[in-house]
Amino acid sequence: MHSREPMFNAPAVVVWLLALLVVVHVGLSLLPDWQWSLAIETLALIPARYSGYADDIAGGKVAAITSLVTHQLIHGDVAHLGLNAAWLLAFGSAVARRIETARFLLFAGLCGVAGALTFIAFHFGETTTMVGASGALAGLMGGAFRFLFSAFDDAGPDAFRGDQRAIRRMSIGDLLHDRRAQLAIGFWIAINLAMAAVPYLFTTAGGIAWEAHLGGFAFGFLLFGLFDRPG
Numbered sequence: 001m002h003s004r005e006p007m008f009n010a011p012a013v014v015v016w017l018l019a020l021l022v023v024v025h026v027g028l029s030l031l032p033d034w035q036w037s038l039a040i041e042t043l044a045l046i047p048a049r050y051s052g053y054a055d056d057i058a059g060g061k062v063a064a065i066t067s068l069v070t071h072q073l074i075h076g077d078v079a080h081l082g083l084n085a086a087w088l089l090a091f092g093s094a095v096a097r098r099i100e101t102a103r104f105l106l107f108a109g110l111c112g113v114a115g116a117l118t119f120i121a122f123h124f125g126e127t128t129t130m131v132g133a134s135g136a137l138a139g140l141m142g143g144a145f146r147f148l149f150s151a152f153d154d155a156g157p158d159a160f161r162g163d164q165r166a167i168r169r170m171s172i173g174d175l176l177h178d179r180r181a182q183l184a185i186g187f188w189i190a191i192n193l194a195m196a197a198v199p200y201l202f203t204t205a206g207g208i209a210w211e212a213h214l215g216g217f218a219f220g221f222l223l224f225g226l227f228d229r230p231g
Helices: 012-029 033-043 047-051 060-074 080-094 101-122 134-154 158-162 172-176 179-197 210-226
Strands: none
Touching: 012 033, 012 060, 012 080, 012 101, 033 060, 033 101, 047 060, 047 101, 060 101, 060 172, 080 134, 101 210, 134 172, 134 179, 134 210, 172 179, 179 210
């Protein structure tokens, strides 16, 4: 007999998050144009809310708080959603298999908030609109980096097929001295700085929130240990 592994074998919390993102995107796309614009303005992250203009933007002062989370649920188009879905499957699944569901959701959400705050710091007072889960997903990638390399050292690729709570978490110091980690982190920083310098090489809209990527990644990489509880 030959064992067969399913092609799509993500943790339940990741599947439900993917479903939520798809439902939100489809639901918004079905709205009339004026309702869609109002919903996006209410849910999206807009730095001007935090410089005295909250009452002039849909959602008011309440949205100044809620949009730190709600912006993570909406995406600009199907390509944006699809890219983030693949990112969530890759790194979200690894982290979700390691920490319990509540910790995973809290960790991912706070990574997204960290990315949002970083974006606000760079665009304070602007009416620029940011949407998407990229900050949270960058944080999940940062968290996965904390045990990704030790998994290959200790058990090879097979370590990612089952329960990952026993995989050794590397310290930040160890990672910063690990050649593989140096290359991965350096590449991540470099590609985001390239997005900042020449945005139209990466998107015709020039709207990649590289600031949120770096902020979310830094939070996830540095603070993952506070959420990790290996078996």
